[in-house]
Each structure stands twice: as C-alpha cells, then as structure tokens.
Amino acid sequence: MRNINVKGVNDLGAQQVIDATKIDDNSTLFNVLLHHGSIAKKTEKKLPSIQSLSFRTHNLRDLTISVKEHPTLGYIYKDSGYYRIINDGQVINQKMSSPIGNYPIYSNFSDSRLKQMSNIYAELPSNVKTNVSQIYNSPTKLNPYRIKIDMNDGNKVIADMRSVKSKLKYYPGMAAQMKKKGVIDLEIGAYSYPFKDKK
Incomplete structure (x- = not known):
C-alpha cells in the first residue's frame, strides 16, 4: 500500500484513526477490502466517537x-482531565489534558442530568451554542433543576434546565441590550442586571 488518506475527522487525529485500524504499509489492499467490516467494527470499538467508517481505493x-x-457536545472535567461527551451524554473514556475545539465544559452533573443537559445543548441554535463556555449544575432547595452558564462574551446566565432550551x-x-456585562436570569422570567462592582 502506498498512501493512506483519512477524510472527515474533526476531533480525532488522522493518525489516531490509522493506528486504530491497524492498517499500515505492509497491509494489502485485497485484505483490507476483504475484511473491511471487521476492521471498521474493531476501530469503532477502539474509538467510540466514530459513528461509521468506510474504505475506498484508488490506483x-x-x-x-x-x-x-x-458530534462532540462538550467535555466533562474529572480526575484532573477532560473527557469528551458525544450523543446522548455518552462520555468517551479517553483522558485529555485540555479540551479541543469550542465546546462547553460541564460541571457537577450526575450521569442522567449530563445526558439531559448535553441533549438540550445539541438542540440550541448555533449562534447560542458557540457562546456557551461552561455549564454548571447548580440546584437549590427551591429549584433542583437550576443551572448556571458562563458565556464566552463574559456574561453569566441562570436558568432552569426544563425551560432553558426555549429561553x-x-x-x-x-x-x-446590556450596557455592562452581567447576569441574565432566565430561571422564572427573563431579566438582566449588571455585575456588582467590587468595592
């Protein structure tokens, strides 16, 4: 085999995919095409963030x-590393020293709440998605569904998980419309107020 090209990777590295397929210069094209189904299955098992894999030959x-x-829906920080979250809140068991791309970091979420919140994030309009920096599970006695969101533009949002998607x-x-950076409270109504100046 002369050249191996990888197309369609966003958050994975091309070499990472090639290594996982175990295809190298000594592999024959005939063998790869003959066993493409099992190679794809093994690769998807090794790299769970892969949805599907296909092979094409030239010359x-x-x-x-x-x-x-x-699609990546964000990262969760645990055991002093970052772990990728993909569809349905599934966490990829591959530790990273820092997150890749412009995705939110989730904090203090249980597995079921993480699944719920990451699915909500997946359905947000893209102009809102790109502005979300961190999402914190921040329940109170009065509202167990309360969350806080740090935005990339410096504002903070307080919201209710059950209504955050529509609001x-x-x-x-x-x-x-805000003259100064501050808090946008979407928990019950929808209003904003500037951060208090530190004396």
Missing part, C-alpha cells in the same frame, strides 16, 4: 478511509 495502491464522527434563544438579543 489499486491508495486507500481513503472516510470517517463519520459523533436561551433570546440570549443574543438580551445580551446586545
């Missing part, structure tokens, strides 16, 4: 591996 010596990844779409308009 009988070049191979293209096309990868479809599950967060108003965020860009509310943020644009």
Whole structure:
C-alpha cells in the first residue's frame, strides 16, 4: 500500500484513526477490502466517537478511509482531565489534558442530568451554542433543576434546565441590550442586571 488518506475527522487525529485500524504499509489492499467490516467494527470499538467508517481505493495502491464522527457536545472535567461527551451524554473514556475545539465544559452533573443537559445543548441554535463556555449544575432547595452558564462574551446566565432550551434563544438579543456585562436570569422570567462592582 502506498498512501493512506483519512477524510472527515474533526476531533480525532488522522493518525489516531490509522493506528486504530491497524492498517499500515505492509497491509494489502485485497485484505483490507476483504475484511473491511471487521476492521471498521474493531476501530469503532477502539474509538467510540466514530459513528461509521468506510474504505475506498484508488490506483489499486491508495486507500481513503472516510470517517463519520459523533458530534462532540462538550467535555466533562474529572480526575484532573477532560473527557469528551458525544450523543446522548455518552462520555468517551479517553483522558485529555485540555479540551479541543469550542465546546462547553460541564460541571457537577450526575450521569442522567449530563445526558439531559448535553441533549438540550445539541438542540440550541448555533449562534447560542458557540457562546456557551461552561455549564454548571447548580440546584437549590427551591429549584433542583437550576443551572448556571458562563458565556464566552463574559456574561453569566441562570436558568432552569426544563425551560432553558426555549429561553436561551433570546440570549443574543438580551445580551446586545446590556450596557455592562452581567447576569441574565432566565430561571422564572427573563431579566438582566449588571455585575456588582467590587468595592
């Protein structure tokens, strides 16, 4: 085999995919095509963030591996490392020293709440998604569904997990009307107030 190309990777490295397939210069194209199903299965097992994998050949010596990844919905910080969250709140058991890309970090969520929150994030409008920096589970006695969100533009949002999806779409308009950075409270109504000046 002469060339191995990887197409379609966003958060995974091309070399990471090639290593996981165990295809190298000594592999024959015939073998790869004959066993493509089991190679794909083993690779997906090793790299759970891969949704599907397919192989195409050119000139009988070049191979293209096309990868479809599950979309990243953020990262969770635990055991002094970051772990990727993909569809349905599934956490990829692969520790990273720092997150890759512009995705939110989730804090203090139980597994079921993480699944719920990451699914909510997946359905937010893209102009809101790109502004979300960190999402904290922040329940109170009065509201066990309370969350806090740090935005990339410096504002903070307080919201209720049950209504945040429908209310967060108003965020860009509310943020644009604020004269100073502050808090946008979407928990019950929808109002904003500037951060208190530190004396």
